[in-house]
Amino acid sequence: MYTPANGQRSLRYVDALREATIQEMERDKSVFLFGLDVDDHKGIQGSTIGLQDRFGPERVFGTPLSEDAMTGVAIGAAMAGMRPIHVHIRMDFVLLCMNQLVNMAAKAHYMYGGQVRVPIVIRCMIGKSWGQGAQHSQALHSMFMHVPGLKVVMPSNAHDAKGCLIAAIRDDNPVLFIEHRLLYSTECYVPEEPYTVEMGRARICASGTDITLVGISNMVMECLRARDLLSEVGISAEVIDPISLAPLDIDAILNSVNRTGGLLVVDCAWTNCGASAEILARISESPKLHGPVQMERMGFAFSPCPPSPPLEQAFYPDPSKIAAKVHSMVRPLDREWSPDPEKTILSHELQFRGPF
Amino acid sequence: MYTPANGQRSLRYVDALREATIQEMERDKSVFLFGLDVDDHKGIQGSTIGLQDRFGPERVFGTPLSEDAMTGVAIGAAMAGMRPIHVHIRMDFVLLCMNQLVNMAAKAHYMYGGQVRVPIVIRCMIGKSWGQGAQHSQALHSMFMHVPGLKVVMPSNAHDAKGCLIAAIRDDNPVLFIEHRLLYSTECYVPEEPYTVEMGRARICASGTDITLVGISNMVMECLRARDLLSEVGISAEVIDPISLAPLDIDAILNSVNRTGGLLVVDCAWTNCGASAEILARISESPKLHGPVQMERMGFAFSPCPPSPPLEQAFYPDPSKIAAKVHSMVRPLDREWSPDPEKTILSHELQFRGPF
Amino acid sequence: MSEQLDLRFLYRKLRQIRRVEEEIARIYPSDKIKSPVHLSIGQESVSVGVCSALRDDDVVAATYRGHAAYIAKGGSLSRMFAELYGKVTGCGTGKGGSMHLVGMDKYILGSSAVVGTTIPISIGYALALKREGSGRVVASFFGDGATEEGVFYESLNFAALHRLPILFVCENNAYAIHSPLKKRWASTQLCERVRTYGIPAISIADSDVLEIRQWASEAIAGLRRSETGPAFLECHTYRWREHVGPNEDYQSGYRSIAELQNWKEKDQVEAIGVRLLPSERAEIDAEIDAEIAAAVDFAESSPFPGPEEVLTHVYAS
């Protein structure tokens, strides 16, 4: 998707985030951007670089290390009519502000009988690789999916990153906007003018007939690679990107599963009570499901994230594991198969030099 | 279960908690108990009453309002070889200490290569009723089930409360011990001597043939009531109490579902990415599942908890709703049925005078 | 405003709060109010003193023990009682309850039942006011217990760093539930600590409403005028009733009735009341009683929300 056609502009994910921010800040004076390190020379991997110069320190500012209070600041400013974007360079740090997010941001509109709105965007980056280990690697979206009042989006490509960020900024609710570090350097066609990507609308990234693969965030990329590997053995996988997890477009997934008869959800997180559990549960309880289907989940190994390379490899799903799993699901009677290792080296392993 | 036989002792849930604490503190000098208000005259609804007098202020003490740091205190003391029990009178407050629980307690044993252990018990009470509203009513167990390294138990009766608390205190891992306020006054047979209830072992509370009901915490009680109501129309429901959610005894549930051909999980929490999602997902992906089964979930309405009585009633599952749902699952072709309202008044509505 | 008019104004507010709380306590055993009530009886002067120094378009933030601040800032009594009754006409349409009163028309930010939680929210609101540049300010109320939560210090630092127009008001009633200060505070040097952020801080010992208002007025004038940033008031005061619920609890032993007596002698409702003519006072009292009776009537006669309402307002649209 979004491979740039002739003459079309290609943009990196990180630059798409920055462009969305600039366009919204220009359009709407009530938007402001803050968080640790948004104003330094690295600018959150470049996604906020130069914005303080452009919009001034009243609209773009770094903060003390006080995640809990800063989340309250976002909520309070939003109640007063502003539209804050609060940035966390690692999603792990939102564990410090769960009280504000869950007890206040999610509930304020309801608990105050509609008298206030909390239009905040919480940008969180999921870390991976270069031995960052247990506390710089977590993807905690399911904790937020659990809580009514919050929205959760996890765009997997530059096009959707821009469109979702604009949609999130314009949304009148708290939105967890979750980015994967390894997507930052990926590029695709990104229109220059502002646009929104609708929340709650999944996308079929590649069609197929034998199984439905649902990928979350960077796992969309990995599912697409797995699909390529599988095509060589004649297995045709459909790949779906939910884009937003709350609201979740379960119908798109259901329709696909009804066509393919199988479902594998691949998450960049733990599966236990995760997004993948929710998707399986919704499919399995749906009265619209035609007959029995085979369903499975893949995600992090059920352990904290280890930094040592061989452990990391065992910890994360990858195209090879996805392809092998799909093969076992689609051809349960065949003997086990896994793709040629040569072909499965992750592109980021060639490009990415960690850690930040 | 555990109806006291002749001459057997009956104890309330709250007293069972207290007895377990006393017995473990007497057995093991490294156990201590702390948290807001554990040392006042109300003693966490009575569950900690008199313990400071008995064990002294070094082993039983109240704290400042500093949930985050106090959780760190528990972890640090545990690393030094002690066995702290930290009490939260409302589970909602653990949102203030997610960082310590998820980033440290859950990961320390792993991240430090087994060099430390974190034997802590986090007692959390789920609040309900008397208009407590959105921030004093949450059951957040699924957030903890999501995280490897944590254990989660939710005993539904006085017998298991004692046995699970003793097991939790003796366990070398962080255990979220989750209690429902409305269970406190329920009583059943509780042996006097110390005993443990094994984690990861579900119990069939009542057998049946037409459907499997899995109840979580106080929903076990509600499921049993629903079962009674259903028996009047000739529907036989099996009721299972998982007791512990992490580890989770999925085999017991699976075996039951294979017998009954249907599953309804009733949680005292939101369903989205909840314990009920996990149970449905595990059943649906199990290769040991015989043929297609009907599966559904019930839990909180997908909203913050409202305090107004009619809204509260719409918000919570109750025996009547459970029975009606089961009826619609087991007899989809019959017309809708729900039990006689006279019979479905919750017993706690007669006994319970809120709020604390 | 003449001094006498002013005293009438203060008395009306103090008495209004006192009487509302007494009325709640009276109704409570009937179970018509099914919501945990944290009464402000005894603490009225803090809210009244501070709010009487505010403009209508200034903002207050408070806690579950927030009835006083809500009333002092002019929140509707009818909508308050309706909210306690769980009625759809309540200020939270029956979705808040006693601990979550709100009145955005009067710039009363919704209160929170999780201690400390509204403190950073109030600085966020103050940040927006500062950007707006119209001289409006926020008064943020919280208890002594809230100062033990880390977020309080994070908030002080940020507010001072950004010189936000906010008055922090600590209602120090010496207890958090049943726990006295000495079990919770390593030292009582709260104001000294706040000053290390460059924030001027004053402690007021006797909950004198005029003194509170005077200090609040000076601080607020400073906040409006200049760029000097936040100010802090610690107001010692006393909760006469139990922590939650309608009753007294001196029999339970965690505090003494002598302590209560000492504070009752400083009662500000009475202290201001005696400075009015008996006839003036009786007139105000009667007005307040009528007003409260009307509010209770409104609550009683209002409908409950329909069950379908449970799923509205989850998301704003």
Added chain:
Amino acid sequence: MSEQLDLRFLYRKLRQIRRVEEEIARIYPSDKIKSPVHLSIGQESVSVGVCSALRDDDVVAATYRGHAAYIAKGGSLSRMFAELYGKVTGCGTGKGGSMHLVGMDKYILGSSAVVGTTIPISIGYALALKREGSGRVVASFFGDGATEEGVFYESLNFAALHRLPILFVCENNAYAIHSPLKKRWASTQLCERVRTYGIPAISIADSDVLEIRQWASEAIAGLRRSETGPAFLECHTYRWREHVGPNEDYQSGYRSIAELQNWKEKDQVEAIGVRLLPSERAEIDAEIDAEIAAAVDFAESSPFPGPEEVLTHVYAS
């Protein structure tokens, strides 16, 4: 210990840390160390000064910038390098990485990558030590940025309230990543603030290792002897390299090379080094280099954990 022996001891520690960090920086471009490294070069004297005042059975807690504290407290270099390499022989068996060094045999509590997180854990450990009653103490290291997190204040209050045997050590290197103090602190009165908890607090300006040790020794003697409770040291110091990674970053503009020069003149490795005979110094240097080479060898030749190890140690049993 004679003064000369003492200086040798201090020099050895300072130099050891410096050289380990330099060696990490040297190896880093090879990608053999795949873990984010937060080097302590320039800050060695804080860890060395404090740890040289501790007994072997005292405890330290530190942060992701914790190599210095780990080494100063006597942590194994081999197991440290092996951990950086992700080897199963590492102090965390390849499950910690650079940010999570641990050495319980030397009472080095594992460090954390989430700022502020080890502070309350260290007071919990101190609580256990107090109950044990054997006079052991905890030294808890953290950066200036950590003092902005609310948990720091919660921890000070609790530690003071319970008079815990803990020395808080703030390594104030004036930056949190690239953000200078003035962007984060409303005022620099940190020690004054800490004192409002009844905690004695000292600020040391020049990172002089002897001065640090002296103040630490006095504080620790107090902690051991008496029931007076915690003490606090703010040690000004300077990080010479970039926040994370092996390089310098003065070209990026957030701080000046003049600032570095000023601190380099106070370099404690050199300050102590020059007080040794050149031959003594050369001997120690050679020993350290050999030790480091052996540690790197150990790391290089150690096996990686097998993939099945990913699921061990999730739960203790």
